[in-house]
Amino acid sequence: MPKLRFPEFKAAPGWKHKRLASFLRDSSGRARSNTTLPVFSSTREGLQRQDTYFDGRVLQNKNDYGVVPPGCFVYRHMSDDGSFKFNINHTGGEIAVSKEYPVFETVELESNFLLALLNEGEHFKRFAFSQKAGGTRTRLYFSKLCDWRAPLPTLPEQQKIADFLNSVDTLITAQGRKVEALKAHKKGLMQQLFPQDGETQPRLRFPEFEGAGEWEVKPLSEVATYENGKAYEQDIVEDGRYIVVNSRFISTDGVVRKYTNADYLTANAGDVLMVLSDLPKGRALAKCYFVETNDRYAVNQRICRLKGKQLASKFLFFILDRNPNLLAYDDGQTQTHLSKSNVLECPLCVPPTKAEQQRIAGCLTSLDELIAAEIRKLNTLKTHKKGLMQQLFPKIGEDDE
Numbered sequence: 001m002p003k004l005r006f007p008e009f010k011a012a013p014g015w016k017h018k019r020l021a022s023f024l025r026d027s028s029g030r031a032r033s034n035t036t037l038p039v040f041s042s043t044r045e046g047l048q049r050q051d052t053y054f055d056g057r058v059l060q061n062k063n064d065y066g067v068v069p070p071g072c073f074v075y076r077h078m079s080d081d082g083s084f085k086f087n088i089n090h091t092g093g094e095i096a097v098s099k100e101y102p103v104f105e106t107v108e109l110e111s112n113f114l115l116a117l118l119n120e121g122e123h124f125k126r127f128a129f130s131q132k133a134g135g136t137r138t139r140l141y142f143s144k145l146c147d148w149r150a151p152l153p154t155l156p157e158q159q160k161i162a163d164f165l166n167s168v169d170t171l172i173t174a175q176g177r178k179v180e181a182l183k184a185h186k187k188g189l190m191q192q193l194f195p196q197d198g199e200t201q202p203r204l205r206f207p208e209f210e211g212a213g214e215w216e217v218k219p220l221s222e223v224a225t226y227e228n229g230k231a232y233e234q235d236i237v238e239d240g241r242y243i244v245v246n247s248r249f250i251s252t253d254g255v256v257r258k259y260t261n262a263d264y265l266t267a268n269a270g271d272v273l274m275v276l277s278d279l280p281k282g283r284a285l286a287k288c289y290f291v292e293t294n295d296r297y298a299v300n301q302r303i304c305r306l307k308g309k310q311l312a313s314k315f316l317f318f319i320l321d322r323n324p325n326l327l328a329y330d331d332g333q334t335q336t337h338l339s340k341s342n343v344l345e346c347p348l349c350v351p352p353t354k355a356e357q358q359r360i361a362g363c364l365t366s367l368d369e370l371i372a373a374e375i376r377k378l379n380t381l382k383t384h385k386k387g388l389m390q391q392l393f394p395k396i397g398e399d400d401e
Contacts, residue, residue, distance in 0.1 A: 004391035006164075009157045015394055021146035023114075028103035029067035029094075037096040039065065042074050044085040047095070065096035072105045073115075075140075082129045082138045086118045102142035110155060112162035120389050122396045123151055151394050161392055168385045175378045182371045186364070193360050194319065195349045206363075209356045216352060220320070221344040223311045224272075228340065229299035230264035237261060242298035247275045250303070251284040260298050265305065267297040270313035272306040272320060276338040278330070285336055286326040290317040304343060312354050314361035319348055 001014045031037055039050040068074045068089045074097055075086045088111060089095055097103075106114055118124050127148050132138040152158070192204035200214040220226075232244050240259035243249070248256045250273065267273060271291040278285035290313070291297055299305045308316045320326075325346050330336045351357050 002392050002394050004388075006157070006160050009153070009160070012154060012157060015151045015153045017149040018152050019146065020109075020148050020150055023107055023109040024104045024142075024146055025107055026103070026142060027069055027072045027105045028101075029069070030099065031065045031067050031096050033063060033065065035065055035096050037065070037067065037094055038091070040068075040091075040095045040097050042076055042085070042087050042097060042101055044083075047074070047087045047089065047091070064099050066099040066101050066103055068095050068097055068101075068103050069105070070094065071111065072103055073111070074101050074103050076100075077102055077140050077142070079128075079138045079140070080136065082132060083125070084118070084128055084140055086115060088112075088115060102145070104142060108155065109152070110158035110162045112166055113158035114150075116162065116165050116389065117150060117393070120386070121393055122390075123393070124148070126396060164392075165385070165388070168381070168388065172378065172381045172385065175374070175381055179371065179374050179378055182367070182374060186367050186371065189367070190318070190364070193363070200349065206356070206359050209351070209353070209359070212356060213352045215349045217347050217349050219344060220306075220346045220348055222309075223348065223350065224306045224308050224316060226340060226344055227265065227299075227305045228276075229273075229301045229303040229305065231301045232258075232260050232262060232264070232298055233300075235260045235262040242266060243296060244300050245273050245289060245297050245303055246300040247278065247284045247302060250275050250287050250289045254289070263298065265299045266295060267291045267299055267305055268294045270307070272308075272313065272317045273297070273299060274304050274306060274320065274343070275302070276304055276343070277302040277335065279335050280330065280332050282330075282336075285330055286320070286322050286338065288317050288321040290314060302337075304340070306343075310354075311350060312357040312361055314365060315350075315357035318361055318364050319350070320346075323348075 005012075040047045041050050066074075070089055070092060072089050073086055074089065075084055077084075077100065105111075128138065128140060131140050131144060153161075189204075193202050195202050195215055200217070202215070229245070232246075236244065236258050237260060240261040242260050242263065243254075244258040244260050245267070246258065249258070269291055273289045273291065275284045275287050306316065306320070307313075311319075323346060326338060326342065329338060329342060351360070
């Protein structure tokens with residue numbers, strides 16, 4: 001019995017564990033390699049068109065594709081961490097996917113209820129992890145999924161829960177769109193506030209600086225000092241004095257952390273820390289982190305520490321973060337390692353006065369704070385949904401498989 005039940009079902013019988021075999025129907029089809037159907041990948045972020053997921057490329061496929069009819073489920077049957085993400089085709093038409101993806105539909109079972117049960121339910125997570133049989137990957141074939149005994153209420157209660165969770169998902173989606181809209185607004189604003197290639201003045205300038213003269217192109221070596229990070233891998237502790245700034249820390253905006261007590265190279269407020277190495281087409285190369293606090297961060301190897309000499313520190317952060325001149329070293333084929341000379345020779349177009357630098361940095365900082373506030377709201381909604389799931393679904397018991 002779940003802890004939280006809708007009033008009309010409080011007197012209904014308890015949920016029952018039932019094998020999914022009688023509720024699922026294999027719906028996989030096949031399409032030739034030259035199909036005109038849109039090709040999708042089933043990812044943890046949902047169904048994504050392959051040409052979008054792989055930066056404009058559609059992978060060459062010499063074999064048949066699988067076909068997913070509208071309203072059907074699809075998922076990758078192999079996982080590196082034991083977690084699986086199920087997706088439903090809501091595109092309105094058939095789509096092509098890898099022929100290795102299982103495809104199925106539900107019979108006398110609410111699809112969105114099952115989707116929540118599979119993607120977010122603790123019962124299924126336990127079952128999925130139990131399928132690991134040696135090796136590094138967990139395999140969940142469709143036949144194994146059919147063997148799972150899922151905790152199920154009556155169909156009307158399934159529909160009620162699904163409708164309620166869909167309403168919460170609608171709120172989460174709307175908040176997510178708001179965050180993405182703000183990020184897009186910031187990107188567009190930066191294109192206006194900074195000169196484009198071949199230009200020495202931005203298209204948008206604050207009124208008080210309209211007659212302040214053209215911006216100047218200078219190598220980074222003229223406006224900042226540089227120092228390479230140090231090796232901390234042998235000095236990691238569970239809870240140390242310093243947070244180790246590595247590429248993972250910067251790429252997750254400080255969420256994933258390691259600690260140390262060593263102080264080979266530390267950072268102070270106003271320093272800009274930048275990733276020097278990343279895989280081909282990675283999202284961490286030249287990504288920067290702005291230090292707000294003294295004596296709290298240790299700079300790891302493959303990270304550099306930059307201190308502004310003639311630039312406002314926060315302006316240096318905004319103009320250097322994922323700078324196109326540095327990203328140009330990524331050939332898309334091999335791992336990129338930015339050298340000290342690569343960074344110091346990077347040309348930067350800067351305003352003639354520090355006052356204008358600070359004005360631009362202040363504007364973008366305010367926008368970042370607004371984005372961060374909306375992200376916190378988004379995370380709160382996600383946490384709220386997780387709590388509801390724990391209440392709306394029976395607690396996992398020792399005998400559940």
